[in-house]
Structures are given as structure tokens and as C-alpha cells.
Amino acid sequence: MNQTINKYSKQIIIVNSIFILFWLTISIFPFIWTLWGSFKVKADFFSRADWTYALSGFNTLIETGATTTFRAYLESWTEGEFGRATMNTMIVTVSVVSISLFLGTLGAYALSRSTFKYTFYILIIALIFRAMPHITLVSGYLFPFFQLNIWGILPTTIIVLVAINQPFTLWLLYSFFKTVPKELDESALIDGCSYFQAFRYIIMPVMWPGVVTAGLFSMMLAYNDFTVTALLLNQHNYTMVPKINAYLGTVEYGGNYMWAVSSVVSATAPLFMIIWFFQRQLISGLTAGAVKG
């Protein structure tokens, strides 16, 4: 029966394939184009005369002697200190993911196992916090951080990102722990475990699918953040995204567009690779609950 329903006529298959191809072009082509262009010089990628120069590498050949060049990468990683920014991003991302998972699993486990009414209010407050635009929070941070003299350094930013990330992590892990049978840890409690022991020995071994999903979203938030990092870090400590923005506009780097283009590639490539491996977790996370990261 199912086979007959799902059998598609030729026309549908053709129209469908064309549409999918069209759609994939829209979503992927800009990235491929940027990747291609990052190996050219500015006069080619931003060609006033003829955009086909970007394909043929006309000016690149004149300026560097070959049709592809790694010049933008080399310069941005050395002169542009993009390596430092990459290092900072790695520090921030790893710290944010581990800390927010640590806090999140504990909190979400408690929320999913408590039967009292306040759990509901905590979750609602988390939902409200989740909806706050990050920039409004940043406007609240700056003044106290200046007064306390903790502005501009990585630890502050890490803690802030962890906190901003908590509402979503809590909700995601809460809905995950709800699917873990209560009987598992209840039997451990009856056998004389404390709640911490039940969490440590019974829940931790089975929670990894949920943790991977939550970790993926924490990673994306920390890795991609611009609002918080651009305003809370000083230039020296910039992570990749604010650094790219700095290449475009500030006096220091003189609007060096090709640096920005190559850095965009350097920054997105690892992200795409990670998502390629964890695609299934990403999708399950997006559809899991009533919230989105």
C-alpha cells in the first residue's frame, strides 16, 4: 500500500529535482564562490571591470604570477594576527561548551526529576531569558564590568556566554532527561544511592546523546558570537568573528577586504566540518523542544 502512495509520477520527479537543484544553488553557491574568490587578489574578486576576472584570475596572474594565490591567507594569519583570533575562539568555545554542559546537565536533571511546581516557573523564566536580545544584556554588562575592571579579557566573555547559553541548554537537556525513564535512577535511589550518586553512576552513562546535541548548540553560539565578543573584548583578545569585522572597517587594518574574505573561509570551514559529522544531532536539537538556539 505504502509503495503505491509514495510512487511519484515522472513530472513530479523532474520538477522536484529542478527545484532542489535551484535551492541548493542558492544555499551553497555563495560559500563556494567565497572559497574560490579567497584565492584571488582584490582586483579580481571585487572586479570593477569584469566579474569573469574572478574566474580567470586575470589580475591575480599579473600581481602574483599565478592564477591562484595564498597571499590573503598568509597575510591575514601573520600580519593580521588571525592565528591569535583562532586561538582565542578555541579557548572561548571549549570553555563555554564544557562549563555550560556541566552546569546545564546538573540543573536540567534536577528540573526533570523534581515534581514541585517551582520547576515550571524556573523553566518559564529561562524561556523569558532566552528571548532577551543579547545586545540589551551587553548594554547592562559594560558599565559594571568597567567599574570592576574586568572588561576586555577572555574569562569574562566566557562566563557571559555560558550564562547566555544556559536557558537553551536547560530546555534542551530538560526535554532530553524527560525521555530517560525515571525507573532507572529511582531503583538506584531505593538501593541506597544519593541523588548525586544516581546522577553520576546511572544517568551520566546514558546521557551522552542529549549532551552531544546540547554541546553542539553551545559550540555554535560561542563560535559564532559577534555581539558579546565585539563589545566585551578588547582588540587584542578578539575572537574570529569580531576580527573579521575589524579587517573591514577599522583604521588599523585599513579595510583589507581580501583578509576578511580568506578569514571567512578559515572560520567557516571547521564549523561546516563539525556540522557535517553531527548533522543528525543538530536536527534533533532544533526539533526537540519549544525553543531554538
Place this chain on the structure above:
Amino acid sequence: MPHRTFFWFILPTALAMILFIGLPIVSSFFQSLHIENEQVLMEVENCDPFGCTTNVRVDVEATEKIEAENPLGRFNGFGTYTDRNHLAFDEIREAWDNTSSIGEFKDIVLNLPFYKALLFTLTFCFAVTPPVIVLGFIVALSVNTLAKSLKGLIVFGTILPMIVTPLIGSLVLFWMIDSQGIIGASIQILFDDPNLSLKASSNLTWITLIIYGIWHNTPFAFVVFYAALQTVPQDPLEAAYIDGATRFERVRFIVIPHLYPVATFIMLICLMDNFRVFEPIIGFSAEGVAQSLSWMIYQDLRNENKMLFGSAGATSMLTILGIAFLLTPVLIRTWKEFKTER
């Protein structure tokens, strides 16, 4: 779980949220009640062979002293909220009194910074969301018909625009659409107009930003619809098939009604997320013609001379009000879900 155990489990995360989400909102509110200190002026007499002149100068020492005593500035009450850069009550009253037609009045009001930003923010929200839902649904339907072996790859390609941060996403598009990029240059050749560019008119910029918004948000709608499509019950579909319903009719009368709740969910999330639109404006360098509420706050905090905490705080509070307005339906929905769960 006993209260005491619960408390210890929840404490770290609650502390993080209270300190870095709850308190900043309060702190923002306090800032919004204050305004930057006035500079202390003093008269200085300058004498030279041609006589004496008195100049007014900033007394740096006295200003710094006040600054040190009151770093937050002086108390201003709700003054910042009603000034020209925010709700602009005086300007609106004046415009109301001095204009003869509604159109004229509208022009004046929509040129005030806050209302200009609000107009763009709302336009962006409401122009992006419907196409996102429709497009996301169509893409989900068509990916769903593909062979299983292809799905993984195509889903990955489809979600790319959502994964990159808005700043990078908008830059990547901007570099193509810019008058020196591939699309921009082709359009110029197509219309035979060398001056045609994204920045040529504010309408074009707005449209570009909205197209960007659709590009960035559709993958999310797609993913949620795609997952929901897997839960469509098969029995009614079979029954409809036996009764002779065409494919279109089956989608229209069985699949779409099944997805209504999902569509409202996507709509609310989309509205809420797009209300914070900010990074694309920087990515497209569209500050000149398109300002959003979040961008206004960023600008106050990025101010060259002195960070305008009061102004940023006031805009933040007004933005939060707007978010609260959009959030209410989501809260009601969650509330109901919880009630039925128990």
C-alpha cells in the same frame, strides 16, 4: 526530589543566569534613568598685547572629579526615554500641531531615530517570516520525496545558511551582490545601468536585507517542517488515496492541517529572532538607510567619545518591551503544554 537536593543541583546554573542575565537587565534599567555628567565650564581670561578676551572652556579637572564621584552620570528619571532619540514625545506633539495632513505627520515621525529603527525592525520581521514559512514548507516537502541515500547530503547543503553567523552570512552575500561582485555586476549589465547598485536606494537595501533574512531563516523552518512531516499519520493519507484524492489534495487537506501548530511555532520563533536583527546591517554596511533597535544600542555603546550608557539602556528597555509583546503567545503556549502534561 527533596527541596534541598534540588537547590544544590540547580544552584550553579541559576546563579549564572541571575548574575549575567537577570542583573544586567536591572543594571540596564538603572543606567537608563541616568544621563552623562555635564561638563563643567569655566571662564578663562586670555590677555595678550591687544587686550583681554574671556573664553569658555571645559574645566577638565572638575569634570573628572564629578565623573569619579558619579561614574554613572546624573539622575535623569525617565527623561532619556522621552528625548528626541527615543520616544520623542515633544517632537511628536509639535509635529501633530504643526502639520496639516496625516502623511506629513507620518513623514516627520518616521524620521525620528527611534521610530525609524522601529519601522525597519518591524518591516524586517513581518516581511521575512511569511516567505520563510512557505519556502521552508516547500523545501521540506520536496526533500522528503527524495531517495534516502541523497537526503543526508541535501539536508546538509540546505542548512548551511543557518549555521554561519549572520555577520559572515551577510558578508558572503554582500560580496556577491555588491556592485563589484558577480551578481551586482551582472545586474548592472542586464539593466545597462552602471550606477545601479545596492546602495543606490534605500528601498533596494531594505529588499536585499529582507532577502538575506529569508535566506538565513528558511533552513530553520525547513528542518522543523521536515521533522514534522515524518510524524504525519499514514492512515488518513491512505484513506484519501483510496477515495481518489490527488497528491495536491492530500497535501492540502491532510498534511497542512497536521502542520498548523508547527507553523505557528516557527512563526513565533522567527518573529522573535528577527526582532533582534542587527548583524546583517553591519555585514551589508547598510547603516545609512536601515537602522534597527539593536543597531541603535550597538551604536550608543560604540560611541567614539563616550559610551552613552543612558541612551543604550533606554533603547534596551524599549526593545525588551517589544520582545515581551512578541513573547506572550509563546509563553501562553508553553503554559498550556505544561498544564496538559501534568
